[in-house]
Amino acid sequence: MSRYIAVFSAHPTELFEFAHLLAPKVEHCPPDGLILEIPVRYEQDTLNRLSQFIGNHSVQIGGASTRTAAILAAKNRPGTLIPHGKETQFLSALPLASLTTYVEIDQQTLATFSQWGIQTLGELGALPENALISRLGQKGLLLQKIARGEDTDLFAPYTPPVEFEERQQLEWALNNLEPLAFILGGMLESVCSKLRAHGLAMEEIELRLCLVDSTWFTRSIRLALPMQDPKVILSLVRLDLQSHPPQTGITEIAVKARPTRPRFFQHSLLHPTAPSPEKLSKTLTRLKSLVGDDNVGSPILLDTHRPDAVELRELDLSSRSRRTKQGRARTGVSIPGQEASSPESAGRKAPLQLSLRRLRPAQVTRINPQEIITCAGPWKSSGDWWTDEEQIDGWSREEWDVEMVDGGIYRIYWDNRSRQWFLEGIYD
Amino acid sequence: MAQASFLPLEGLQQEEQHQRHNRQIVPRKESLPPATDCFPTGVPVLDQLLQGGIPRGKMVEIAGDICSGKTSLTFNILAQATGQEELVAYIDTFNTLDPRYLEKSGVDLSRVLWIRCNPEKNNPLDTALKALDILVQAGGFGVILLDIASLPFFKRAPIHRISPHSWFRAQRALKGSHTALLILSSHKATGSAAFWALSIQKEGSRWIPPHSGQRTANYFQGMKCIAQLIRGRNHGCVEVYCRL
Incomplete structure (x- = not known):
C-alpha cells in the first residue's frame, strides 16, 4: 500500500532534487509543491529525513493515503499525518473555504453552499449525491469527492526527458571510414536500443565529429521514414560520409537521434509488392550519393503556366496516389465490369499521347x-x-x-x- | 546376323550436305512468361505481337531515331505500369524528361522515381549504368527505364561504347524478379542481352491544313510510326499513332 506526502515550500528547487533522492515517484505540483509516493513502511523514515533537510525553513507537509487528502492536510493543517482510512473523518472538521486551497471555486457556488447552511467539508460530504448533481451538476460531485478526501486526479510522477545521445572520445585521430564505421555501429546500437525501450524510432540523426583542429563537422541525416534498425542507419550514415567526408582526422564522435513514433506498414495482398521502406531508403541514399541530393525524387508539377516548372520531392510510398480521373481513364486500367483490352478494341488504332x-x-x-x-x-x-x-x-x-x-x-x-x-x- | 549396309563415299558426302542444307537454325528456347506477368504496352496490336506485352524479369529495348515515337510508346508503357500500382524508376541520362508530358500520358507521377544524371557535371552514361545497377539490385520496382536515347546535340554520348557485360549483368540480376527493364535508346545497344527489341521509325506526320489566306499550318496533330520487332521469337511490325 502506498502513502502520499505533500510538501509545499517557498524555495522548491532544492527540495525537488532532494525529493527525487528520497522517493522513486515524485509528482510536481507547480508552482511550489510536490507529492511523494512511498511505501507505508518508509513513511516515518522519509518524514524524518525531510525534517532534517528542511531545518528551520517554512515548509508545509501533510501525509495521507490519498493524494487529495495529503494536499488538503498540508495546506490547512501543516505537519499532520492522517492515518489510513481516517481521511474523511479528519477532513470533515475543516471549513468549507479550505477547498479553495485545492481547487478554484466560484463565488456563486460558495454562496449556494452558504444558503444551504453548509459550513464544513464533512457537511458537504454528507449530502446525497444525486440531489447534489441535479442542482450543481458534475462540478458539485467533484467538490464532494474532494471534501471526502477521494482522489479526483491520477498521480502523475515526473519523468525526466530522455536524451538519445551517445558521445565517445578517441585516444587517437581516425582518418579512415572503416574504423569510424566500427565505432559508429556500437554507438548506433546503443541509441537504437534506448529508442526501442521507449517505443520510439529515429526520425533524424545528427552526427557531430570533432576534428583535429578542434572544429566540429556536423551532418544531419533525415531518414526517409522512422527506423530502429542500427544496421540500416549505419549504412545510410556511411553513404552520407562517403559523399561528404570530413577534411581531417576525427578525435571525438557524438551521435544524437531525434525520436518519433514508429510507423508500421501494412502490405496489401491485392497490390504489387513494393520495396521495403528500409531498403528503399537505402537505395535512395545510394542514388543521392551518386547523382546528388537534388537529382533524385518524385516529380511534382507546379501550379503555373511557366514552362518546365517541376520540382523533385521525396518518394513517399505511404502517400495516397495522386492519380487523376483523366489519367486513370487514359491508361486503360481495367475497371471491374470492363475489359481493358477487349477483342473489339484489339484492332482499333488508339493514338498514344505524343511526348x-x-x-x-x-x-x-x-x-x-x-x-x-x-x-x-x-x-x-x-x-x-x-x-x-x-x-x-x-x-x-x-x-x-x-x-x-x-x-x-x-x-x-x-x-x-x-x-x-x-x-x-x-x-x- | 544382320548385314551392315555401306554407302559409297560420294553418297555419304551428299547425304551430309543434304542434312546440312536442310538444318534449320532453331533459336535458343527461353521460357516466355505467362501473359499475366507482362505489362501491356497500351497498343493492343503491339501486345499481340509481343505475346502479352513487356515481360517481367526481362530486358526489353526500344530503339528509334529522333522523332520516331519511341518516347511516347515508352511513356504509355509506364502509364500501364503505374496504373497497376507499380513503382517506376526513370533513369534520365541526358536530363530530357518532361514530367508534364509524362502526366499527360497517364502516368501517376507519385509512383515515379526520377533520377537525373546531370550530364553537365559527370559522365552521364557511367552514372546511369551505376544507377541502373543500384536499382536492379534493390528490387521492388515494377519497371526500371534506362533512357539513353541521346539527342543529336549530345555528341559526346558514345552509347556503342557501353560494355556488353553491363547488359548481361543487368539481365542476370533481373532473372526471377518481377521487374521489367526497359532500355530506351537511339539505336540498338543491348545486343543479344535483350529479350525483345523493338525498332521504331516515323512514317509520317499530320498537320491540320491552314485556313484560306494563312501561310502556316493550323497546328501539329501527330504522327504515324512503325514499330518493328527486330529481336524476339516473333517478327512483324505494327502501326502506332501518336497524337499531340
Whole structure:
C-alpha cells in the first residue's frame, strides 16, 4: 500500500532534487509543491529525513493515503499525518473555504453552499449525491469527492526527458571510414536500443565529429521514414560520409537521434509488392550519393503556366496516389465490369499521347527558313511580369512547332526578352 | 546376323550436305512468361505481337531515331505500369524528361522515381549504368527505364561504347524478379542481352491544313510510326499513332 506526502515550500528547487533522492515517484505540483509516493513502511523514515533537510525553513507537509487528502492536510493543517482510512473523518472538521486551497471555486457556488447552511467539508460530504448533481451538476460531485478526501486526479510522477545521445572520445585521430564505421555501429546500437525501450524510432540523426583542429563537422541525416534498425542507419550514415567526408582526422564522435513514433506498414495482398521502406531508403541514399541530393525524387508539377516548372520531392510510398480521373481513364486500367483490352478494341488504332523530349537548358538556335517543311504557330505565353523580380522570373515567348528537312519535328520559341530563337525540345 | 549396309563415299558426302542444307537454325528456347506477368504496352496490336506485352524479369529495348515515337510508346508503357500500382524508376541520362508530358500520358507521377544524371557535371552514361545497377539490385520496382536515347546535340554520348557485360549483368540480376527493364535508346545497344527489341521509325506526320489566306499550318496533330520487332521469337511490325 502506498502513502502520499505533500510538501509545499517557498524555495522548491532544492527540495525537488532532494525529493527525487528520497522517493522513486515524485509528482510536481507547480508552482511550489510536490507529492511523494512511498511505501507505508518508509513513511516515518522519509518524514524524518525531510525534517532534517528542511531545518528551520517554512515548509508545509501533510501525509495521507490519498493524494487529495495529503494536499488538503498540508495546506490547512501543516505537519499532520492522517492515518489510513481516517481521511474523511479528519477532513470533515475543516471549513468549507479550505477547498479553495485545492481547487478554484466560484463565488456563486460558495454562496449556494452558504444558503444551504453548509459550513464544513464533512457537511458537504454528507449530502446525497444525486440531489447534489441535479442542482450543481458534475462540478458539485467533484467538490464532494474532494471534501471526502477521494482522489479526483491520477498521480502523475515526473519523468525526466530522455536524451538519445551517445558521445565517445578517441585516444587517437581516425582518418579512415572503416574504423569510424566500427565505432559508429556500437554507438548506433546503443541509441537504437534506448529508442526501442521507449517505443520510439529515429526520425533524424545528427552526427557531430570533432576534428583535429578542434572544429566540429556536423551532418544531419533525415531518414526517409522512422527506423530502429542500427544496421540500416549505419549504412545510410556511411553513404552520407562517403559523399561528404570530413577534411581531417576525427578525435571525438557524438551521435544524437531525434525520436518519433514508429510507423508500421501494412502490405496489401491485392497490390504489387513494393520495396521495403528500409531498403528503399537505402537505395535512395545510394542514388543521392551518386547523382546528388537534388537529382533524385518524385516529380511534382507546379501550379503555373511557366514552362518546365517541376520540382523533385521525396518518394513517399505511404502517400495516397495522386492519380487523376483523366489519367486513370487514359491508361486503360481495367475497371471491374470492363475489359481493358477487349477483342473489339484489339484492332482499333488508339493514338498514344505524343511526348516531348526537352533540352535543358533550351539552346539558342538559328532558323533557316529554307530547311522548314511545315510549321504551326505562334502560341504566345507570358507570365510573372507582375512580380518584383520581373527580369529574373518573368517570361514572354511565342512557341512554334516546325518540321525540318532532317525529318525531326521540333518545338522552338521566340523569346521576346532576349530577342532570340531557342530550341526547346523534340517531339518523340 | 544382320548385314551392315555401306554407302559409297560420294553418297555419304551428299547425304551430309543434304542434312546440312536442310538444318534449320532453331533459336535458343527461353521460357516466355505467362501473359499475366507482362505489362501491356497500351497498343493492343503491339501486345499481340509481343505475346502479352513487356515481360517481367526481362530486358526489353526500344530503339528509334529522333522523332520516331519511341518516347511516347515508352511513356504509355509506364502509364500501364503505374496504373497497376507499380513503382517506376526513370533513369534520365541526358536530363530530357518532361514530367508534364509524362502526366499527360497517364502516368501517376507519385509512383515515379526520377533520377537525373546531370550530364553537365559527370559522365552521364557511367552514372546511369551505376544507377541502373543500384536499382536492379534493390528490387521492388515494377519497371526500371534506362533512357539513353541521346539527342543529336549530345555528341559526346558514345552509347556503342557501353560494355556488353553491363547488359548481361543487368539481365542476370533481373532473372526471377518481377521487374521489367526497359532500355530506351537511339539505336540498338543491348545486343543479344535483350529479350525483345523493338525498332521504331516515323512514317509520317499530320498537320491540320491552314485556313484560306494563312501561310502556316493550323497546328501539329501527330504522327504515324512503325514499330518493328527486330529481336524476339516473333517478327512483324505494327502501326502506332501518336497524337499531340
